[in-house]
Amino acid sequence: xxxxxxxxxxxxxxxxxxxxxxxxxxxxxxxxxxxxxxxxxxxxxxxxxxxxxxxxxxxxxxxxxxxxxxxxxxxxxxxxxxxxxxxxxxxxxxxxxxxxxxxxxxxxxxxxxxxxxxxxxxxxxxxxxxxxxxxxxxxxxxxxxxxxxxxxxxxxxxxxxxxxxxxxxxxxxxxxxxxxxxxxxxxxxxxxxxxxxxxxxxxxxxxxxxxxxxxxxxxxxxxxxxxxxxxxxxxxxxxxxxxxxxxxxxxxxxxxxxxxxxxxxxxxxxxxxxxxxxxxxxxxxxxxxxxxxxxxxxxxxxxxxxxxxxxxxxxxxxxxxxxxxxxxxxxxxxxxxxxxxxxxxxxxxxxxxxxxxxxxxxxxxxxxxxxxxxxxxxxxxxxxxxxxxxxxxxxxxxxxxxxxxxxxxxxxxxxxxxxxxxxxxxxxxxxxxxxxxxxxxxxxxxxxxxxxxxxxxxxxxxxx
Ligand code: PHE
Numbered sequence: 001x002x003x004x005x006x007x008x009x010x011x012x013x014x015x016x017x018x019x020x021x022x023x024x025x026x027x028x029x030x031x032x033x034x035x036x037x038x039x040x041x042x043x044x045x046x047x048x049x050x051x052x053x054x055x056x057x058x059x060x061x062x063x064x065x066x067x068x069x070x071x072x073x074x075x076x077x078x079x080x081x082x083x084x085x086x087x088x089x090x091x092x093x094x095x096x097x098x099x100x101x102x103x104x105x106x107x108x109x110x111x112x113x114x115x116x117x118x119x120x121x122x123x124x125x126x127x128x129x130x131x132x133x134x135x136x137x138x139x140x141x142x143x144x145x146x147x148x149x150x151x152x153x154x155x156x157x158x159x160x161x162x163x164x165x166x167x168x169x170x171x172x173x174x175x176x177x178x179x180x181x182x183x184x185x186x187x188x189x190x191x192x193x194x195x196x197x198x199x200x201x202x203x204x205x206x207x208x209x210x211x212x213x214x215x216x217x218x219x220x221x222x223x224x225x226x227x228x229x230x231x232x233x234x235x236x237x238x239x240x241x242x243x244x245x246x247x248x249x250x251x252x253x254x255x256x257x258x259x260x261x262x263x264x265x266x267x268x269x270x271x272x273x274x275x276x277x278x279x280x281x282x283x284x285x286x287x288x289x290x291x292x293x294x295x296x297x298x299x300x301x302x303x304x305x306x307x308x309x310x311x312x313x314x315x316x317x318x319x320x321x322x323x324x325x326x327x328x329x330x331x332x333x334x335x336x337x338x339x340x341x342x343x344x345x346x347x348x349x350x351x352x353x354x355x356x357x358x359x360x361x362x363x364x365x366x367x368x369x370x371x372x373x374x375x376x377x378x379x380x381x382x383x384x385x386x387x388x389x390x391x392x393x394x395x396x397x398x399x400x401x402x403x404x405x406x407x408x409x410x411x412x413x414x415x416x417x418x419x420x421x422x423x424x425x426x427x428x429x430x431x432x433x434x435x436x437x438x439x440x441x442x443x444x445x446x447x448x449x450x451x452x453x454x455x456x457x458x459x460x461x462x463x464x
Pocket of ligand 1: 035038242244332
């Protein structure tokens with residue numbers, strides 16, 4: 001009876017499915033997915049480019065009214081179906097309705113995001129070596145700019161650092177959900193927090209740090225264009241790892257007694273805390289040393305090193321900063337990588353080994369387009385963007401919000417209140433009917449309408 005040929009849905013095989021072991025494990029691992037380069041690389045440069053606090057306010061609203069409901073929805077769907085993103089929607093949707101396409105777009109988004117994400121982690125690794133060797137210890141942005149250009153301009157270096165990332169991520173994934181992902185992230189998250197606090201204290205105790213803090217907390221609404229608002233919404237999706245099946249996949253590993261609305265709220269708040277800490281680590285120092293805060297994506301790699309070089313014992317803090325960036329990014333890329341791996345093993349019954357290897361090879365191929373976009377392929381542009389920027393733009397601003405929109409429509413209009421109540425109250429074990437009603441209202445009306453309006457205005461279809 002226990003033969004391997006049993007159909008997928010037998011109770012025996014369900015029990016054998018790997019999953020997260022403790023409630024704390026669930027929160028840390030989910031937070032590990034949310035916290036990443038989004039907090040340390042994207043959040044600061046976008047805040048810098050779009051006027052500081054005004055952007056943060058829109059980002060906050062997007063997180064609360066859209067991000068959180070979508071995250072709760074995904075955890076709920078995944079835990080109910082206990083399967084990868086595509087299979088989950090196939091199992092839960094009415095027969096013949098193609099809701100599984102949300103999951104399919106999620107698997108596609110996982111590759112598109114990993115393609116450029118793995119490359120940025122690769123740059124961070126290269127910078128750890130550079131920071132350790134002391135070669136970045138200069139206050140001249142022309143020198144750090146040349147160092148960055150040398151990394152991204154070298155095709156072999158760009159490919160090799162990306163392969164290193166793919167290999168170490170594959171090794172952790174191979175060890176499994178609890179023994180690989182959960183065990184690794186449980187160690188990485190505390191380390192990340194300690195390092196971030198150290199850099200924050202250093203930055204905030206510099207004389208004149210107040211100007212950077214003011215920049216973070218005093219809104220200038222003049223920079224809030226439709227595109228800026230769309231960026232804030234997209235960032236909320238990217239930050240919380242939603243709209244593409246990561247949280248469905250992770251939800252499928254949740255324990256049945258997990259209080260989903262509460263744990264998702266903790267993850268959202270924890271992630272926000274890390275973004276603000278990253279802002280507090282970066283902006284005071286940026287202002288103290290008179291560097292431009294609106295440098296764009298290169299802020300982390302060109303501007304930040306000069307800031308560290310200006311401060312006492314800067315080389316040590318710079319090293320800590322790049323190590324913490326790599327640590328944060330690892331928890332995030334693990335969750336991206338798990339999306340196709342779970343799909344291949346749950347849907348096609350592939351062994352974890354085969355699924356990991358296939359994902360790694362596919363990623364090396366798609367990822368090479370991003371790795372080579374600043375060197376061999378620098379002449380290739382689509383809609384005016386090279387592959388790296390195209391992958392980043394399309395995933396953050398289109399795939400994730402559109403995925404999130406359909407998840408809201410599915411949960412709010414197709415799945416229905418009865419099933420939601422059952423799933424979020426753990427079949428009546430939790431007394432949270434008020435929370436469930438608020439969630440239902442948000443996911444049915446507020447979140448989808450906001451996503452739609454922001455998407456259409458960001459793309460210039462309507463004017464608000
Ligand atoms: N949330 C991660 C970050 O901020 C990125 C990510 C996006 C991870 C989508 C998983 C899914 O860096």
